[in-house]
Amino acid sequence: MRIAGLCLFLFLGFFTIRMIPSGKWLMTMLLLAPMNLYQAATLNGDRFTIAAAFFFIAAVFKVFAKKDEPINLKDTLLLVLASILVGVSKSGTFVIFPLMLLLIGKRFGKRSYIWIVVAGVVISILYSIGWSMVAVLGTKVQATGTTRAYQMELILQNIPDFLRIYFIGIFNLIPRYYTDWAAEYGYWMGTVPWPVYALFPISLLVAYFADLKADFMTKRARWITLLVGLFCLGLMASVKFVFAYVPGQLYYGAQGRYFLPFAPLVFLACMGLANLASKWRVTAMITSLVFIVSAMAIYGYGAYRTYYTTCVYAVDATHPCTLPVYRNLDTKNPVNVDLKAGSIIEQSFDPECSPINSIDVNILGISADPQGSVILTFFDNAKNVLGQSEVPISQ
Numbered sequence: 001m002r003i004a005g006l007c008l009f010l011f012l013g014f015f016t017i018r019m020i021p022s023g024k025w026l027m028t029m030l031l032l033a034p035m036n037l038y039q040a041a042t043l044n045g046d047r048f049t050i051a052a053a054f055f056f057i058a059a060v061f062k063v064f065a066k067k068d069e070p071i072n073l074k075d076t077l078l079l080v081l082a083s084i085l086v087g088v089s090k091s092g093t094f095v096i097f098p099l100m101l102l103l104i105g106k107r108f109g110k111r112s113y114i115w116i117v118v119a120g121v122v123i124s125i126l127y128s129i130g131w132s133m134v135a136v137l138g139t140k141v142q143a144t145g146t147t148r149a150y151q152m153e154l155i156l157q158n159i160p161d162f163l164r165i166y167f168i169g170i171f172n173l174i175p176r177y178y179t180d181w182a183a184e185y186g187y188w189m190g191t192v193p194w195p196v197y198a199l200f201p202i203s204l205l206v207a208y209f210a211d212l213k214a215d216f217m218t219k220r221a222r223w224i225t226l227l228v229g230l231f232c233l234g235l236m237a238s239v240k241f242v243f244a245y246v247p248g249q250l251y252y253g254a255q256g257r258y259f260l261p262f263a264p265l266v267f268l269a270c271m272g273l274a275n276l277a278s279k280w281r282v283t284a285m286i287t288s289l290v291f292i293v294s295a296m297a298i299y300g301y302g303a304y305r306t307y308y309t310t311c312v313y314a315v316d317a318t319h320p321c322t323l324p325v326y327r328n329l330d331t332k333n334p335v336n337v338d339l340k341a342g343s344i345i346e347q348s349f350d351p352e353c354s355p356i357n358s359i360d361v362n363i364l365g366i367s368a369d370p371q372g373s374v375i376l377t378f379f380d381n382a383k384n385v386l387g388q389s390e391v392p393i394s395q
Contacts, residue, residue: 005047009040012051012085020058021065022214023271025285026207027054030264032292034183034196034299035257042186045090046257052085053096053261057268064102065216071106076113080120087124089261091132094125095235096262098228102221141243151243158247165250166241173254177237180256181263183299190306196299203291204267209284214272222269229265236262336364341372366393 013031017024030036031054040047059082063075071079079100086093100121108114137149144151155162183196217225236258244251276284337345349356361376370393378387 001043002041005043006041009047009051012055016054016058019062021061021216023211023268025210025288026204026267026271027058027264029203029207029288029292030267032296033200034296035181036260037296038185039257039260046260049089049093050261052089053093054264056082056086056096057099057264060099060102064106064221067216070109071113072109073113076108076116079117083120083124087127091128091136093261094128095232096228097121097125098231099225099265101224101228144246148243151245154247155242155245161247162241162245165245166238169241169251170237172252176254177256177259180254181259185303185306190302193298193302196295199291199295199298203288203295206284206288206291208270209276210281210288211272213275217272225265226269229262229269232262232265233259
């Protein structure tokens with residue numbers, strides 16, 4: 001399933017690059033972003049959402065770039081397909097549809113083509129909203145223990161307070177939004193090596209010089225693209241605030257991965273501003289490719305250390321050797337065992353990182369006033385006793 005999802009992501013990504021009339025190299029760097037590839041290679045609904053949004057963006061720009069040509073049936077069907085893909089992705093992704101404002105003033109080959117596109121957009125929006133009502137809005141949120149639908153009612157009753165909490169939170173979370181969008185590991189496990197956060201944006205910056213000039217991008221088109229992008233990012237940022245809103249309480253939770261499908265609009269607003277000589281464009285292509293591959297390699301090395309090594313070797317005295325996160329017990333939700341008189345509990349240990357120096361046993365609670373002792377015995381593989389302690393239950 002991981003491989004199939006990654007292939008679907010790359011398949012739609014391929015046609016995205018083929019379709020978009022300018023910004024091809026920039027879009028390539030965005031598709032190869034560490035966080036995009038991580039989402040594409042894991043089991044979630046984000047990979048299809050990202051690919052569908054990228055495909056939709058490219059389709060709109062492809063149609064818009066045909067300045068002097070009417071929108072024909074092929075273009076009409078392309079816009080409908082792109083809209084449907086967005087509609088059946090994650091609920092709410094249709095907020096990207098205002099990008100179609102670029103097409104205002106474009107002439108359609110037939111009046112019926114307009115209504116075909118409108119129908120595709122309406123069907124996508126209705127499907128997305130309907131699915132949200134069935135699968136999402138009735139579920140409960142942790143903040144208040146109420147449904148998501150109730151949270152939205154609560155916000156409508158406290159709009160000034162919500163806006164205050166939202167804007168204070170947004171301002172304080174800007175660094176977190178960047179790291180979440182650029183590169184993180186699943187559930188924020190492990191630590192992404194810091195060079196990734198420097199190499200990836202450099203690859204984007206250099207990619208601007210690798211693309212041809214976008215003559216079709218008027219000043220109006222650039223502003224529409226930028227404002228739609230910022231509008232989408234603002235709405236996506238609000239999702240965590242909506243479902244965690246408690247009147248009067250500031251909130252600082254972020255999900256920068258929600259930005260992945262919409263962030264290209266902010267970057268594409270500045271695509272193709274200049275047309276460099278061919279040799280400089282080739283140099284920019286190679287340079288940006290070196291930076292993005294380096295970022296991916298370092299990011300991949302960090303993922304390997306986090307999830308797949310037998311032991312994450314010590315870096316320094318303050319960062320000792322530890323097992324990778326997915327090999328450890330679930331310390332946040334530990335298994336509780338009830339002990340009764342005569343019970344024998346066994347636990348094995350595999351000291352692959354370093355020799356075991358001590359073992360801690362945590363007693364969460366004692367009922368009534370029991371008598372007797374707990375005997376702790378440490379054996380080696382041959383069942384030889386390495387150490388033993390007898391602890392009175394009262395202690």
